[in-house]
Amino acid sequence: MNIKGKHFRTIWLAADGWSVEVIDQTKLPHRFETANLKSVEDAARAIKTMQVRGAPLIGVTAAYGLCMALRADPSDISLESEIRFLAEQRPTAVNLRWALDEMRKAVQNLPYEGRVSAAYARAARMADDDVEVCRRIGEHGLAIIKDIAARKRPGERVNVLTHCNAGWIACVDWGTATAPIYMAHDAGIPVHVWVDETRPRNQGAALTAYELGSHGVPHTIIVDNAGGHLMQHGKVDLCIVGTDRVTSNGDVANKIGTYLKALAAKDNNVPFYVALPHTTIDWTMDDGMAIEIEERGQDEVLKMPGRLPDGSVVTVEIAAPGSPAGNPAFDVTPARLVTGLITERGVAPSTKAGLEKLYPERA
């Protein structure tokens, strides 16, 4: 999508034809900077330090990291050891392992001299595929937004609420939850987004607001507490969120607080959609409440980074000194609260039958 009128992906091949440029997300929203990754070590560090984040983007970054490793040493020993090295940078990221497996498949049966070019080709296709999957999610979601817009008076805005960041900077382009929003905006539909701040890491206020603002999409940051009130007063037409894992029955694991918004949507007859690529569906689980929820460090709750008036970035302690904090990172929204799952193949009801109809090969 656009930043100040210029189109960007989150990752692209540099002008030298082999190193990789990424948007350095550790600097956002305070500064826009790109980082040039020149080695597998650079790529690993970018993943570990969250210069790149979001499952699809982590996968593509690792793929290009492996390309650079094979440039230095295309041997089988190198291939396996670098895959291991990259995979351990974010141990819980399913997508990272999937991407590295795909890279192995692409090169392992080739002679050494053909591996580098094949690896770069596979990584480029992985990035393009991610863009295409998000674009299709966007088209299916756009149809939903168009339906709502058609019931409005001319010029009346469509209000979308989203939680956390399932945006283009978590992917390569478009994003998942944001793809329908960008498409609606680009199509001239007057869309406005309520951006949940998304404590504790503030991905909404920091990242979603940043990317929507950079592309020119009207939006308003709200604290996570505010969405229910807005829905009670008719100020939200639909919710669209992303997800970290959807079980085969349609339960949705996503950033902590998603469940509360889904409850409020249900209580106020506001449609609640979840956008996802098929790779997010966990066909091995049929009960979201069985998903183990990561408990993260308390400093994410007790401390906050921000800009001082002079532009420097500092971290401050915000809570009562000595009080401990709990920090569950995700929650599970039961399928009964979800209006539909927007995938690259279309919109499925949040049921086992609904998902199997879209993905008959898994039924």
Add this chain to the structure above:
Amino acid sequence: MNIKGKHFRTIWLAADGWSVEVIDQTKLPHRFETANLKSVEDAARAIKTMQVRGAPLIGVTAAYGLCMALRADPSDISLESEIRFLAEQRPTAVNLRWALDEMRKAVQNLPYEGRVSAAYARAARMADDDVEVCRRIGEHGLAIIKDIAARKRPGERVNVLTHCNAGWIACVDWGTATAPIYMAHDAGIPVHVWVDETRPRNQGAALTAYELGSHGVPHTIIVDNAGGHLMQHGKVDLCIVGTDRVTSNGDVANKIGTYLKALAAKDNNVPFYVALPHTTIDWTMDDGMAIEIEERGQDEVLKMPGRLPDGSVVTVEIAAPGSPAGNPAFDVTPARLVTGLITERGVAPSTKAGLEKLYPERA
């Protein structure tokens, strides 16, 4: 309640017998300091700058402010002009006007030479009455906590979730929502409190955590997003919150986000109680959705005060530069989601009949 083992109220007569000491809440949670108010101007400034906050405490502070004004000039002209002056410091605070009306009644028919002593006596009684009302709320709420504790295994803790600060530092002592918690703790019941951070002003993380910690009550700060997840997993036994206004049918206006917690409580069969003195009931309204909700400034969302490592307190910008924020300050929890209203006269169902049974003089 106690701070480091010493009992405090939020406001008390100084050793000189006429000026007033308050805990300076603008310094909390970063520093504990008291302020000495020596004039009506000092009292007004304390109210306006939120050195004192919370409806009951604002009322008592204004009452003492008027005492000091009458010390300087006990005339009728002074009485009326100082009441006007004090009332305008927080224009929306119903309790402030009520307190000043009470003060007027206490002195207006007295000769000038009797007004100062009568005023101090009335202000002292107002403070004592507030303590007594909160103590009774605490006793009625304690019975609920005892019931839950009785169904637990010995030593198993009772987990209470609260939102915002309806604590003793918003009152004179005990607090409303916190009174049952302090009583349970002091009675040896192993109570533990989940403290909602309460964005945007963080009254939970800053004030509720501070006062619970100071009194020694076990507690854990959580982001506002986390409560639903905790309830899904059986980690919350009951919710108790305060309120800014309860309509005659039992709808509850309280800090933004209260509604979301009430929805989650209902969805998980967790009892959801609201603690209030009868002065918070608005007998003139029978539909909470008609309550006008204050929209506050966006800087409360976009900026955050906190401590630097050197102990200095600064304010940082936390969101994407240029993105606007919305900031509705309260929401309304429909009566159907409220298990009971804990008042100084007992626990009422959240219905018109329930409230009228406790307050037959209003039926």
